[in-house]
Amino acid sequence: MSRIADRFAALRRDNRAAFVPFITAGDPDFETALALLQALPEAGADLIELGIPFSDPMADGPVNQASYLRALASGMTLPKVLDMVRKFRKGDAKTPIVLMGSYNPIHAYGTARFAKDAAEAGIDGLLIVDLPPEEDEVLRAPAALHGLDVVRFVTPTSDAKRLDTILDGASGYLYYVSMAGITGTKVISSDETEAAVARLRARTRLPATVGFGIKTPEQAAAVARFADGVVVGTAIVARVYENVNAKRAALVANVAEFCSELANSVHAARGKDV
Amino acid sequence: MSIPPNSYRSGPDDKGHFGGYGGRFVAETLMPLVLDLERAYDAARDDPAFRGELGAMLKDYVGRESPLYYAERLTQHLGGAKIYLKREDLNHTGAHKINNCLGQILLARRMGKTRIIAETGAGQHGVATATVAARFGLPCVVYMGEVDIERQKPNVFRMKLLGAEVRPVTSGSRTLKDAMNEALRDWVANVHDTFYIIGSAAGPHPYPAMVRDFQTVIGNETRAQMQAKEGRLPDLVVACVGGGSNAIGMFHPFLDDASVAIHGVEASGDGLDTERHAATLSKGSPGVLHGARSYLLQDRDGQINEAHSVSAGLDYPGVGPEHAWLKDQGRVQYFSASDKDALAAFQLLSKLEGIIPALESAHAVAHVMRVAPQMESDKLIAICLSGRGDKDVFSVAAALGEKI
Numbered sequence: 001m002s003r004i005a006d007r008f009a010a011l012r013r014d015n016r017a018a019f020v021p022f023i024t025a026g027d028p029d030f031e032t033a034l035a036l037l038q039a040l041p042e043a044g045a046d047l048i049e050l051g052i053p054f055s056d057p058m059a060d061g062p063v064n065q066a067s068y069l070r071a072l073a074s075g076m077t078l079p080k081v082l083d084m085v086r087k088f089r090k091g092d093a094k095t096p097i098v099l100m101g102s103y104n105p106i107h108a109y110g111t112a113r114f115a116k117d118a119a120e121a122g123i124d125g126l127l128i129v130d131l132p133p134e135e136d137e138v139l140r141a142p143a144a145l146h147g148l149d150v151v152r153f154v155t156p157t158s159d160a161k162r163l164d165t166i167l168d169g170a171s172g173y174l175y176y177v178s179m180a181g182i183t184g185t186k187v188i189s190s191d192e193t194e195a196a197v198a199r200l201r202a203r204t205r206l207p208a209t210v211g212f213g214i215k216t217p218e219q220a221a222a223v224a225r226f227a228d229g230v231v232v233g234t235a236i237v238a239r240v241y242e243n244v245n246a247k248r249a250a251l252v253a254n255v256a257e258f259c260s261e262l263a264n265s266v267h268a269a270r271g272k273d274v
Numbered sequence: 275m276s277i278p279p280n281s282y283r284s285g286p287d288d289k290g291h292f293g294g295y296g297g298r299f300v301a302e303t304l305m306p307l308v309l310d311l312e313r314a315y316d317a318a319r320d321d322p323a324f325r326g327e328l329g330a331m332l333k334d335y336v337g338r339e340s341p342l343y344y345a346e347r348l349t350q351h352l353g354g355a356k357i358y359l360k361r362e363d364l365n366h367t368g369a370h371k372i373n374n375c376l377g378q379i380l381l382a383r384r385m386g387k388t389r390i391i392a393e394t395g396a397g398q399h400g401v402a403t404a405t406v407a408a409r410f411g412l413p414c415v416v417y418m419g420e421v422d423i424e425r426q427k428p429n430v431f432r433m434k435l436l437g438a439e440v441r442p443v444t445s446g447s448r449t450l451k452d453a454m455n456e457a458l459r460d461w462v463a464n465v466h467d468t469f470y471i472i473g474s475a476a477g478p479h480p481y482p483a484m485v486r487d488f489q490t491v492i493g494n495e496t497r498a499q500m501q502a503k504e505g506r507l508p509d510l511v512v513a514c515v516g517g518g519s520n521a522i523g524m525f526h527p528f529l530d531d532a533s534v535a536i537h538g539v540e541a542s543g544d545g546l547d548t549e550r551h552a553a554t555l556s557k558g559s560p561g562v563l564h565g566a567r568s569y570l571l572q573d574r575d576g577q578i579n580e581a582h583s584v585s586a587g588l589d590y591p592g593v594g595p596e597h598a599w600l601k602d603q604g605r606v607q608y609f610s611a612s613d614k615d616a617l618a619a620f621q622l623l624s625k626l627e628g629i630i631p632a633l634e635s636a637h638a639v640a641h642v643m644r645v646a647p648q649m650e651s652d653k654l655i656a657i658c659l660s661g662r663g664d665k666d667v668f669s670v671a672a673a674l675g676e677k678i
Contacts (some may be wrong), residue, residue, distance in 0.1 A: 107567075
């Protein structure tokens with residue numbers, strides 16, 4: 001079994017949701033981001049989404065976009081993202097890592113070669129925002145060859161017919177985008193999201209994580225009651241930015257503490273009254 | 275060499291691909307919208323009522339057909355081929371952009387959309403969108419890079435007069451590509467009521483094909499007008515290429531006429547051997563941006579480079595996917611003209627013909643200044659004069675070191 005499948009199976013046995021933090025690889029620089037990445041499992045991360053910096057992201061809000069630009073300004077590249085994961089894997093063999101980002105850096109790297117190198121670096125899945133099912137075959141074939149999951153998005157605009165298309169070929173888990181919008185701009189409605197996750201459960205055994213618009217431990221807990229995983233991105237990236245002038249250790253400690261609060265809240269959610 | 279297709283005009287395929295280019299590289303949130311738009315457009319295109327409504331508006335509101343004008347003094351000055359100008363600068367709003375905006379807003383109305391958004395570079399597409407939005411009483415938001423707002427002030431004010439809200443874009447290079455990023459984000463967030471009028475033959479399928487179709491009125495008219503005036507087709511057709519909407523509209527009706535040479539002219543800014551240019555097809559490489567695979571200006575890591583041109587409308591690091599395919603097929607040849615070339619052409623056409631061209635169109639004129647003298651005097655050239663230059667007088671004055 002893959003690290004992703006292992007992790008969700010274990011979480012199911014424990015009856016708790018996954019806490020899935022998102023950070024941008026290289027924000028504000030390689031060494032700090034690596035230190036933060038290494039601190040995340042200890043802070044309660046069950047799976048980590050690592051952002052590939054891109055100059056022109058289409059689905060990200062201003063906070064994440066600014067983090068990509070900081071990373072690029074510090075010299076981050078896709079080969080260095082792989083390098084970061086290689087270094088992380090020396091100390092952690094179990095926490096799944098999914099790369100999230102736009103397709104063009106992968107296209108420039110060479111899609112087939114990238115799938116091979118990413119798998120060898122210890123990456124478990126790919127979440128490419130501008131590769132919908134109609135266009136992701138180019139990635140899915142080499143990814144499958146090297147045991148990488150290609151995670152697909154489900155959105156509030158996905159009707160039953162669209163869901164057929166999305167589920168046909170989906171692997172790893174599903175990422176339910178809890179609002180029609182860009183990352184980090186609005187607050188989600190947990191009732192609508194719960195109903196949407198219930199519709200997904202009726203159709204697939206793949207775990208359903210929920211992301212976009214979850215900013216606080218309270219919101220994370222509300223989603224953790226019904227979803228298999230809770231993704232928090234923009235709020236964490238904003239924390240990184242708030243500490244960007246602090247010493248590296250202080251930045252990492254501060255962001256890790258915020259992640260711990262989120263993780264505790266997610267992990268305790270199903271023990272609370274619903 | 276690959277075998278040429280039976281027709282260069284049959285694309286895209288049903289997934290929106292022109293060979294290896296085009297497609298629908300968008301966030302899943304947008305996919306149902308893009309698919310819905312494709313269905314609605316396919317139905318409208320085949321509906322005589324839609325075509326009739328569009329045709330009537332093009333005639334009475336835009337003022338089509340636009341003249342094909344024999345540029346006698348320019349021809350004499352250059353001393354070679356006979357040069358005709360397709361006068362898209364005489365359209366209502368002063369450029370070819372309105373052809374497409376009318377088509378798209380009629381489609382938006384058909385689809386029941388109540389809010390219009392657009393991106394703009396030079397401001398011509400923004401003005402054209404604001405114009406049709408005003409005409410049909412729909413609220414309109416135009417995204418425009420801060421840098422472009424600064425260099426295209428008259429158009430910014432024009433959009434405001436027309437009732438549109440111009441939202442400055444402060445991210446990235448603060449030019450057209452960033453405005454397009456921002457408009458796509460708005461669309462993602464407001465999918466239920468919003469129609470995004472893309473101004474270039476770029477973006478996800480069906481936009482490149484749809485924008486092309488709405489712009490082919492340029493080439494279709496040129497074809498018929500040249501037949502009427504000269505009894506034959508032109509030997510060379512020329513247009514400037516930024517995203518490539520006026521060019522594809524001019525070129526497409528001629529693609530299967532083997533006797534017609536076709537030249538696209540990109541902006542080479544400070545020069546092709548510098549880093550400051552917008553010559554995507556000449557100097558770029560294939561990649562994925564703004565919903566389509568096409569040529570891009572990018573670095574080795576796939577990060578998008580900033581484009582540069584004195585002309586805001588050509589200042590874009592991508593290009594419509596059909597142009598990418600036509601380049602690879604060898605059917606269209608792509609050249610470039612520098613800022614300096616374009617400024618010279620801008621002045622020459624003003625003085626010789628009493629026509630102040632848009633800086634974008636001046637790139638096409640600049641190319642013809644090079645090639646026309648090499649051609650025999652019985653050869654015919656048709657240039658798409660895509661827009662008028664009133665909007666550019668401030669930036670041209672600045673570039674020439676004159677105060678106004």
